[in-house]
Each structure stands twice: as C-alpha cells, then as structure tokens.
Amino acid sequence: MVTIPVAVKLSPFFSNMANMAKRFEEAGANGLVLFNRFYQPDIDLDELEIQPNVLLSTPQALRLPLTWVGILYGRLRLSLAATSGVHGAEDVIKLLMVGADVTMVCSTLLRNGISHLRFIEDGLKDWIDRNEYESARQMIGSMSQIHCPDPSAFERAQYMKAVKSVQHVMVTSREAWRILTGD
16 A cells, blocks of 8 residues: 555564464565564552563573574565664674574663664674675575574474473583582
C-alpha cells in the first residue's frame, strides 16, 4: 500500500520465527529488525503502584539477534537489521558476519554517551584493517548459517552439546573443589 521501504521491527516471541519472517517478506516488507525490546513495568509492593523499570540491554542480549540473523541470511531477500546487545565493535562485526546489513545501538549510548559511537567506529575500522578486509560489506554473511564451516552450530540440536559442555565444566569445577578442600 505504500511506496517507501518498510522494515518491520519484530519481537522474538514467535513460535516459528523463520515462518513469520517469510510471511513478512511475502506481505511486501523490505526489511526486518531483530529484535524489539518491550517496555516492562514493575510493581512497588510497598506502595502498591506500577513503576517504570527501564532495563537496558547487556552484551549477552546479542545472542538472540546473532542466531536469527545468521539463520535468515541468504534465505530471504529482505534486509536484516540487528538490535539488542550491540555495545562495541566486536558486536557489530559479529552481526555483520552473520548477515546483518545494519546494527543498531541504544543502551550503550545511554550508558556511555554519544561519543561512544566513535569508539565503536574506530574499533570496526581497526579490525577491518588488521584482518585485511576491503570493507565492512565484504564480511556481511560470511559466517551465516549457509556460509559457516559448521551450519549445525545455529540449530537446536546444538543445544544438547552446549548443555553437555557446561555439565563437563561443572564436573571439572567440582573435582577442583574436592582437590582444593580435601572433601
């Protein structure tokens, strides 16, 4: 219905993100923004009032857009933008490598000020130079699911491997504790 490009900012709460992305593409969207962070108020139990509670993103929030941009890249004709957890140059690089056309920052600017953009930009330029890329465009999608050496790393089956690796670390930590304490 409109002639300007339309990007849809999605929530991560779809039961089948790939299907929804395809449906937005079929409906005419030009891009997707992965993912929207919703405002979530809290309750003050002493005053029995609803209170604003803005939770800024942390670098750990990067994993969700990293996963879905990496899965969707090359499977849709849509432009992919990534948001949530983008705090430094390494985050931008990772998202570009899995297929983001653009990354968005907010929380880190609220914490560090607008001048933090220069820090991110300088880090990106430095990494590109050290790794002999001609431009940021060259790295887009290079580590997406369809291009990475181990595509299963993006799949749910990897969940069990990840859990087992954590269990191994926990066992190793318990063994270390026994050695240190004599228990």
